[in-house]
Amino acid sequence: MAYILQQLLTKSAALYPEKTAVWARGRSITYRELDQRSNQLAQLLHQHGVRKGDRVGIYFPKAIESVISMFAVIKAGGVYVPLDPAAPADRVSYIIGNCGIRVLITNDEKRRGLGEATLSTLDLAVLTDLELKSGNGGKIAPWSMLSQYSATDKPAVSLTETDLAYILYTSGSTGRPKGVMLSHQNALTFVEWCAATFHITSEDHLSNHAPLHFDLSVFDVYNTIEAGATVYLVTEDIALFPVTLANFIESKGITVWYSVPSQLILLLLHANLKREKLAKLRTVLFAGEVFPMKYLRQLSELLPHVDLYNLYGPTETNVCTYYKVEPNRLDSMDKLPIGIACENTEVFAINDQDQIVTAPGESGELYVRGPAVTYGYWADAEKTAKMVVPNRFQKNFQENMYRTGDLVTLAEDGNYYFMGRRDSMIKSRGYRIELGEIESALLSHPGVKEAAALAVPDDVVGNRIKAVVSTHEAKPLPSSELQTFCAAKIPKYMIPELIEFMEDLPKTSTGKIDRVRLAQAVPV
Amino acid sequence: MTTANNTQPAIKDQIREFIQENLASVKGITSFRDDESLMENGVIDSLGIFRLVTFLEESFGVRIGDEEINPENLKTVDTIEQLVLAKSKK
Numbered sequence: 267m268a269y270i271l272q273q274l275l276t277k278s279a280a281l282y283p284e285k286t287a288v289w290a291r292g293r294s295i296t297y298r299e300l301d302q303r304s305n306q307l308a309q310l311l312h313q314h315g316v317r318k319g320d321r322v323g324i325y326f327p328k329a330i331e332s333v334i335s336m337f338a339v340i341k342a343g344g345v346y347v348p349l350d351p352a353a354p355a356d357r358v359s360y361i362i363g364n365c366g367i368r369v370l371i372t373n374d375e376k377r378r379g380l381g382e383a384t385l386s387t388l389d390l391a392v393l394t395d396l397e398l399k400s401g402n403g404g405k406i407a408p409w410s411m412l413s414q415y416s417a418t419d420k421p422a423v424s425l426t427e428t429d430l431a432y433i434l435y436t437s438g439s440t441g442r443p444k445g446v447m448l449s450h451q452n453a454l455t456f457v458e459w460c461a462a463t464f465h466i467t468s469e470d471h472l473s474n475h476a477p478l479h480f481d482l483s484v485f486d487v488y489n490t491i492e493a494g495a496t497v498y499l500v501t502e503d504i505a506l507f508p509v510t511l512a513n514f515i516e517s518k519g520i521t522v523w524y525s526v527p528s529q530l531i532l533l534l535l536h537a538n539l540k541r542e543k544l545a546k547l548r549t550v551l552f553a554g555e556v557f558p559m560k561y562l563r564q565l566s567e568l569l570p571h572v573d574l575y576n577l578y579g580p581t582e583t584n585v586c587t588y589y590k591v592e593p594n595r596l597d598s599m600d601k602l603p604i605g606i607a608c609e610n611t612e613v614f615a616i617n618d619q620d621q622i623v624t625a626p627g628e629s630g631e632l633y634v635r636g637p638a639v640t641y642g643y644w645a646d647a648e649k650t651a652k653m654v655v656p657n658r659f660q661k662n663f664q665e666n667m668y669r670t671g672d673l674v675t676l677a678e679d680g681n682y683y684f685m686g687r688r689d690s691m692i693k694s695r696g697y698r699i700e701l702g703e704i705e706s707a708l709l710s711h712p713g714v715k716e717a718a719a720l721a722v723p724d725d726v727v728g729n730r731i732k733a734v735v736s737t738h739e740a741k742p743l744p745s746s747e748l749q750t751f752c753a754a755k756i757p758k759y760m761i762p763e764l765i766e767f768m769e770d771l772p773k774t775s776t777g778k779i780d781r782v783r784l785a786q787a788v789p790v
Numbered sequence: 791m792t793t794a795n796n797t798q799p800a801i802k803d804q805i806r807e808f809i810q811e812n813l814a815s816v817k818g819i820t821s822f823r824d825d826e827s828l829m830e831n832g833v834i835d836s837l838g839i840f841r842l843v844t845f846l847e848e849s850f851g852v853r854i855g856d857e858e859i860n861p862e863n864l865k866t867v868d869t870i871e872q873l874v875l876a877k878s879k880k
Contacts, residue, residue, distance in 0.1 A: 352832055354818075502829050503861050506836050510860050532836055538856050695836075727837060746815035753818015758832060763816050 267458075269427040270450045271488060272341050274457070275301055278494040282468060287491065288333045289518070290499035295330050297494065300337065302417035307338030307371075307392070310407060312421035314390045316369055318343035321433065323362060323370040324478070325349040325377075328499050331394040331409070332478055333487060335371045336432075340450075343423030344369075345430040347445070348479040351376060353757045357443065359384040361435050365445050365644045427451040433644055434481055434581050436698045437760070439689065441706025445644035446581045455637040456584040457488045459608045463588070464522065464549055464575075468494035471518055471546070475500045475525040480696070481581045482553060485524055505529070508537035516543045523550045524577075526696030527557040528727045534564055535726075541568060553577035553585065554696025555728040556684065557602055566593045578604035578684065581698070582640040582653065582668050586611050589681060603681035604674065611636040614659075615674050615682065622659065629675040629685060635660075635667040692721040694729045697759050704762065707755040708733060713743050716771045718779045719762060720788075733762035734771060734788055742767035801850065802871045808845050809867065813838045824867040839864065846870070852877035 268274050278287070279301035287300045295303070316322060322339045324332060324346055332348075339346035347365055349358050359380060362370070368389040370377070377391050385391075392407045431450045438444040460466070472490045474497050476482035490497035498518045504510050512533060515523065530552060533539060550565075550572050557576060566574060574591035589605025607613040615623040615630030623630045635657055642650025657667040671689055674682040690701040701719040708717035716736040721729040737743055745765040752761045772783035799807070802824065814822060814833045828834040834842065842864070843854050852874060863873045 506829055506834065506839060507860050507864075509856050529836070536840065536856050536859065746811075749816050750818040750820055758817045758835070761816060761818060 268454060268492075270340070270425050270429070271431055271453055271457075272304075272337055274488060274492045275304070275337055278468075278491055282494040285468065285494060286496045288330050288497055288499065290328060290330050290332075291501055293330055294496075295334075300334060303334045303412060304337035304341055305417055305420045306412040306415040307334060308341035308420050309415040310392065310411060311338060311342040311344065311369060314369065314405070314407070316342045316344045318423050318425065319430065320344045320369070321347050321365045321367045323347050323349050323367040323372070325351060325358065325370055325372040326394055327351045328474075328478060328501055329394065330499075331371075332499075333497075335394075336478075336487065339371075340425075340431055341420050341423075343421065343425055343429075345433060347433045347435070348477075349435075350477060350479050350757060352477075354754050355379045355381060355384075356754050357756065360442060361445070363387065364442070365433055425450065427454070430641075434479055436581050437691070437700040437703050438649075439691070439700040439702035441703050443703075444646055444649060447641045447644055448584075449641065451637050452584065452640060453484055453488065455610055456484060456608075457492055459585075459610050460485055460489050461492050462609075464489075464551070466490070466493040466495055466522065470495040470521045472497045472522045473500055473515065473518075473520045473524070474498065475505060475523070475529060476696075480554075481584050482524055482526070482696075484584060485551070508532050508535070512537035512539055512543060515547065519546045521546050521548050523547060525552060526554040527552045527561070528555065528695045530565060531558070531561045531726050534561055534568070539568055541571075544569060544572075547572050549573045549575070551575045551577055553579070555693040558725050559596070559599060559602060561725075562591070562602060563596050566591060566596055576602055576605060579634075579638075580668075580670055580672075583611070583634045583638045583670075586613050586634045586638060587682060601683055603677065603679075604684050605681050608638070611638050613682070615676060623676050626676055626678045629673060631688060632670045632672045632674045632682065633667045634670060635665065639666060639668045692729045692731075694721075694731065694759055695727045697757075699729075699731070699760050703756060704731065704733065704752070704760050707752045707760075708735060708748060708762075710755065711743075711748060711751050713737050713739060714748070716779065718771055718781065718784055720781070720785060722764075730764075731760065731762045732764040732766070732788070734766050734768055734784060736768050736770055801874055802867060804849060805846070805870050805874070806867050808849075809833060809842065812841060812845075822867075826867075827865050828867075829861065829865065834864065842870075846874055850874050850878060 279297040283298035284296050286294045287297045288295050322344045324335045336346055371392045373395045390405050394409050427450045430447055431453050433445040433447050435443040435445050466489050472486050474486035486497050504514050576589045577585045578587045579585035587605045587607055589603045612635045615632050617623050617630040642654045654666045654668055657665050673685040692699050704719040705717045708714050715738050718734050720732045722732050724730045749761050766788050772780040774780045
């Protein structure tokens, strides 16, 4: 049994050296090559000072080199931090500074976009493209340097399962993203549960639709490697076009698919899907947002041969509950459950009286305990102490549990149902979005006096974002100016699609923005 | 169609203007070239594509099938114009 993630690769490289491990953008790599290339990169990183626990950024559009980089960093004892290549440079620079990244694996274009202030903090940039151009701010190593290192050696580091493997940044309510720290054990708890539950074998073809900074990709990459299967990375040229994506699923013989529901809905609505085309597909997993029942019924009818699973869990626990869709119950259900706890995890709801919910029909906030739970947020003890709390129901030893902030109801059938959030976090296209982060971006514009971001429910993407703003000057700013301004601070999926202007935003008696009255004033 | 109509902006201008106002600005993108990949620069996302197709169908009286919504046809302002021109001839 593996206790650190790279052991999954070592095992599969020995069993299936010539098998394709990863395919992306028309290129593929075998298990032997993946193992050897990641050994070489690990040595390069080690030689340039990467030691146990050091954070290494991975910052370029998804490619074979992404998976090589992930394994190389952990083989060097480091902690990888996937950085969204589509995020504004300002946000990426913040993350680089926040978790003290001094070595970055990137490409020439992305590196240049970062700006001198950030580049000067780096010790090394490894460039995945061969071109070597001169630049200031730290040393540069081209990918071609890998061949100088032995393919079979790797740095001697001693890691245990409780060491960190990666940090995933998600939206933060205070206006800055926060880094969720995940250990090898956190990841393997999920990977082993998936392997046992979905029976992934070396014959399987998995897709990877989610970006690598999104925790859904942990399943795609590591469960592929665990089983000796093949993962096909879905890049933007495929993902955007439903018909192209459907052809990809068919031609690559994808057997296991995992994505947010909105991508599956786009496939349903616009890909003219035929059962015969998806004959090889056997399991579809979805997570990240609520799947509207009308579309789930259509998907289930279209794919009667496919097992559908709703997976639930914040990044802090990866996945903690699941529900296997029962097609014969779909017609009578008006809401999809998030299900029951994964077998190696425990969840419970705590009600307002601070008691664990045991009776059907009762509601409470969902808590998670077990080896899947994060240690907390990088360099943010305050936020960590709020969310990763001592388990007061455990009398015999000390342990932590994660409070999800999600309100759930326990139903007669033993399943939990998601009811809503305690705070102002929303989901759009599966992305976690703190409305506060959007408001903070708007408020940093010198012309803006007050700002409130609102979620507008949408059948396909979950939520669209609208903002209401008041300005210092009497005349409103052009929406496009504010959107452009936001684009330098927050990712594209967080920028309000619609911005309305009011003279003053309605307030509650305590002086806070009154969201109820606001929603009435600007009907969505 | 090589001559621009005097009373209506050329097809390409209308396409560019729609994309700028409805898809690019909301992502904070202020300019793009006619031969620039709208996928790589992030102007078009999975929902924007369908807004664009609806606009093309309504503005130019063409019908675009799901099969034609592909990266070859919708990659750049130039290729979108070619798609509309090819469809209008039929």
